[in-house]
Amino acid sequence: MSEVVLKGLKKVYDNKVTAVHDVNLEIKDKEFIVLVGPSGCGKSTTLRMVAGLEEISDGELFIDGKLVNDVPPKDRDIAMVFQNYALYPHKTVYDNLAFALKLRKEPKDVIDKKVREVAEILDITQYLKRKPKALSGGQRQRVAIGRAMVRDPKVFLMDEPLSNLDAKLRNQMRAEIIKLRSRINTTFMYVTHDQTEAMTLGDRIVIMKDGYVNQIGTPQEVFNRPVNLFVAGFIGMPVMNFFDHCKLLLEDGVYYAEIRGVKFKLGDFQQKALKQNNAQPCDIVAGIRPQHVTVGEGELSAKIEVSEMMGSEYNIHARSGDDEVVMLIPTVDLTTDVSMGKTINFTTRPHLIQLFDRETGNNLIWYDAESATNNAPVCKRYDF
């Protein structure tokens, strides 16, 4: 069992800047949790508090049921992979892997066995005698992961481990981490600012902004049920289209979303949810994912500014009034001319429209006003 529980974790620096506000998180045994958010959102600070590299200003941290706020990092039974690999440049790969075990004064044969096992798993056996400077970025990253693995930790912490790699290598290493995870089967806490990494790696994703947790959920949940504008805009590639100055209308007990003067009758689920939430007509921001746009039909129109042929799909950047609209249209579905400068009609399926309160930015359907605290919005559950 290696559960990690963060209870009201807070970090205030000496200059009174609060980097992390009241983070509450329960990470289950063997769960892969990803902390994601823009730079300065507090994700790395949270991870470093778990590692013991940052003092916890307030709150409690439990690892495996034990309160570890004042336990030194080496006694927390955790291992960490750093963004810059943090390999010892003067030591060989073998010595880098063996260092922690040597400090623990483990017998030489045990150290040798563990190092070779890990090197085998990571396919770095042939580099054991080399020094880090004689390795490529990907190989160094493997050594860094190996150094954490040999310790056989309860919790594996990773602080943007792929951000120093080029795009191709990053994709490869991402796949390697997924494989690795299935092999070593332990609890992972992974920090990244890349939402693709977060979506592909995490069992659950914690989305942070300005030191606050904005949403915790599975990749599907945060993609389909974003609790506020920030989460909706942060998760998904390309970014969700937002239409400002829209309206939520209620006519004869039926809800409509009015976007640029065009009325969309909302889907059954939305009708029920809005009724349950007793939603009143108001100004909203409507969100439509680029993947959910259909061109060549509908009453909304936009002028194409950039049209990118990506092979299997077109990535179209268009302007509709004040709003920029991005559309991701599969090539096989395309019957309309989408060359630059053309004006096209477009629409979407109404049940895929996300509705955000214009004042608060909260999702009218998914933001749970009752159970949410100021510091951590919660995604609402419905029985129907």
Added chain:
Amino acid sequence: MEAKTMKQPALTKKEKAPRKKMTREKRIRYFKDNSPYLLMILPAVLIVFLFNYLPIYGVLIAFQDFMPGDKILSDSTIWVGFQNFERFFSDPQFWPLMKNTFLICIIGFVIGFPLPIIVSLMLNAMKGKKTAKVLQTIFNGPHFISLVVLVGMLTLFFGRYGLVNNIAAHFGGERYSYFLESKAFRPMYILSSNWQDFGWSAIIYIAALSNVDPQQHEAAILDGATRFQRVMHVDLPAIMPMVSVMLIMSIGGLMGVGYEKALLMQTDGNLAVSELISTYVYKRGLTGVPDQAYATAIGLFNSIINVVLLIIANTTSKKFSENSLW
């Protein structure tokens, strides 16, 4: 697998393609492209040439029967070959001078070389960075004291009626003439030199330590390394290239001890140990009846020892580590 796209090892000299000679146009373009940088280093090159290379011409007098006022090269120049060197080797002062110079230098080196390294590692490992900075500033202070003032301070402290003797006398002890005693010369000379320079010499190591990736320390903390182990496994290896370079340079200048401080501290009582090659060169070349040819020969001999030491140190360092001056 990414592992198969491993970086190729560096090519050996034989495997490297021969360097093509630069064409005239390329050379002109090179100078044009780099003209601002070349102009910037020009003053430094001129100064080095004027004050370091041009005077080398003067070593010719070591091979002449030279009298003050003679021209270095003229029709009347009398060449005597290695006669001046032979004179020095048969001089009764030769072995005492060698011994004194060698002992002052080697003891000073053994104490003085590791001191700034230890100080820099300690300052770097201190938790309170403000305190470390204050200490570093305090340690740098003595470097700016002139040699004359330093020897004056030594006199104030260790003179017959100086602080140390006054304290000793206060407690019923006898007054001791430190400056007249041969035994006291070397400790006073070496320790005061090291006191004056350890902080200043530490700057270069502190600068090197500031480049150590903090994540390496964090990784070591997670690995379970103590503060001392972190110094030994992270900090010290990080400054080793710098230590190697400084070591080579120190060994290269090992016998190059200056004459000023020794002369200022010299008395009839300590002359047997305070007479160094440099003070002897000064006395023979510039005082009494100057014998400049002889003094130059001794100076040149001293410089040759330094060059040989530099080459040995560099070659050894190259062989056993990856660091060398050339």
